[in-house]
Amino acid sequence: MKTLLVILLLINVSQHASAVELYEGDSFILPCQYNTFALTDPTVVWSRSDLSPPTVHQRQRQGDELKDQNQRYSGRTSMKTDALETGELSLNLTNLQLSDSATYTCSVTDLRYGYMKLGDVQVQVKERFPSWAKALLVLLVLLVVSGGLLFHFCQYFMSVPQVEVDSGVESVQLICETTVCLPKDAKVEWKDANNRKVHVYENGSDRPEEQDDKYNGLTKMKRNLLEPGDLSLTLKYPTDTTYTCTVYSREGNILMKKQVELKVRVCQVEEGAESVLCPRLNGHGAVTRYYSSDSKDDLHVRYLDGEDSGIVVVGINRPKAKNAINKNLVKMMFEAVEDIKKNKKVRSVILCSLVPGIFCAGADLKERAKMHQSEVGPFVSKARALITELGNLPVPTIAAIDGAALGGGLEMALACDIRISSNTAKMGLVETKLAIIPGAGGTQRLPRVIGVSLAKELIFAARVVDGTQAQQMGLVSHSVEQNNSGDAAYLRALELAREINPQGPIAIRMAKLAINQGIEVDLSTGLAIEEACYSQVIPTKDRLEGLSAFKEKRQPQYKGE
Template sequence: MAALMQTFRVQAAHRGGACSLMAALSCTRHFDIIGAVPRAGRLHGPAAAARHYSSDPKDDLRVRYLDGEDDGIVVVGINRAKAKNAISKNLVKMMFEAVEDIKKNNKVRSVIFCSLVPGIFCAGADLKERAKMQQSEVGPFVSKARALITELGNLPVPTIAAIDGAALGGGLEMALACDIRIASNTAKMGLVETKLAIIPGAGGTQRLPRVISVSLAKELIFAARVVDGTEACRLGLVSKSVEQNKSGDAAYLQALELAREINPQGPIAVRMAKLAINQGIEVDLSTGLAIEEACYAQLIPTKDRLEGLAAFKEKRRPHFKGE
């Protein structure tokens, strides 16, 4: 976790500059952060920076576009320590802006959603903020949070949720909208809304049964049950559970390694594969095969396809440009 925080340390000289952290979501190239994320084997060490939390709402979300060998990987870190990363109006606003920036950037290959707060991924809705809302405000806010999570699911590139702590309610719904979930064995996950006499309102009742079985999803939601990373992996809620490390970022490190596996593959092909899977899984097989054929057809005229063939013939590593 200390190494992960190092990734997001903003240079002091730029903290008061024209491009604030909030503005950085729309002017990423001027968002100066110390150092790129090193290879996994060098993420720990005495040089790792201490955590510094801020009450400034501009720090609620930190977005890092990695460079060097990791160019194309984006790390989105939630940073609301005092609120256990609960989903607030400001966080929803910032995440919408970050998602829009990612959608517009054709160089993005994959996105990791994680937490910069130890022991927590996201505790769900900010109930303290919710209690201060007028009743007329609650519905529109829930609708906007639901729309945000839908937008996460609609990102055209692979998305990975790195769950190193508790992901409850809306926090788990956020993770469910990602393509892949990786958790530490000590992470806690659950859709616990029935404890508050409500139901999951940001896709949980629909996405969880699609990820695990319908009966298991009903059991977890009806009982507001919380499971750890090991049990979540057994149920199929996460694709991998890894033993938590002393830094508290084991799931993040595993997610980063996965993103690095995805990075060298044909970027248009990966996007088309995601589209074919997401669209095809909702229809009958015959229609799904037609969707696959249409997605495949989009790849035939690409320069990347020709590069892949040439690299295979010449027995070298391909250099895909997303063209």
């Protein structure tokens, strides 16, 4: 009977077929079947005689026994759970590797019949890509890379790269990089197409005194820029032109010279579009009107150039919220006011709206409704501080009110030195309708502008007046008839800024300081303040320039010195 069983087993597992060819990464089932009904306590072992230890996989009735398994097969082998009951002893080998090429032996050991070799399976694992194919692929890659480098070389050194931005963006980066190690005493100059110095960097720091006035406060380069070789320039309020970056040695020799052409795209208006970009004015004093739901566009600050150099236009742009004051707008206006305060070239500021029919609707009540009670007070305090900073700017500020200025919107306008409105504009401190009071300076500034009694009447009744009524009560200096484009007040404000622009800038600053401080004290103290401010203009170069121009019967050229 034992002889018959062995013969039957050998017949069932006679598997001396030719080697099976497979590829790296494949999975393969090594076949082996036999009858197990007469075995008492069998153990099946798959092995490789060329390995130490030789065990590939071992199976007992209790389950897998892998303590003697060769580690190269760890986690890659498995057998069916009922293998010893069904006689299906095939081995599943996954993630084939080149080193798996070998002859695999399937054997069984039993207490009754001892050791029996059931059969061999030859496996040949090949590379999925043969060596010659890899060599060809590497060659093709090298050809592609070489071609790309050649193209890049031609583009980088033989052409002028272009940078395109949409009209109305606040800033753009003009890329200029080099892998060449530059000396620490090298001088970097950016110039525009008119040969004006846009930015100068030398000996580890910027040189603003060499910069053209047009670009004052509008450019920025990285610190320690010579170390990484990044000479890129960030430019605010870009316009179409070609910029040139030149690097000089200490002796004045040109070490590198690259150009960047800047194109500013003007988007077309489409019916139903959520945003539109269009010019508010043509020529000097151009302001961009831009509608968008992106919070970064809540405020646009434009430093005008040419004959209008020195005029800054601050445009509020929250069309969906009617320019209501929220946390983001307060943050952006703080930053804008701080930049203007530091810029000595600024001579006047126009605060306006870029949204037709609205100046500022006051606080953003939707955001306010989401605030916890503990957040309201600090937010109002911050808004009050912003409006105070706006009022403390050393240069003349003009509010151009072409639409509704309510609550905090009117408080913002009251902080400006001069207010100009269209005849259709609506103005009022309407907070009492919401059972609160003006909290950003309205209760203090309005009485100082129109008188205590009338200010109380407007605030108590939450009354809204139009531009004509506002002029009659002294709330605005000028009320102009609104035009078809809805920017009549802005145009009149621009005219006034142009009147202020040619005057002595230091004298203007001192005059504002004397008025603002003097009006809060008695006349005697006010005269002392005026005297102190006058003493500040006596030693200036501008005063001497004014006398010389008068004597020579020409227009003075004041520089704020």
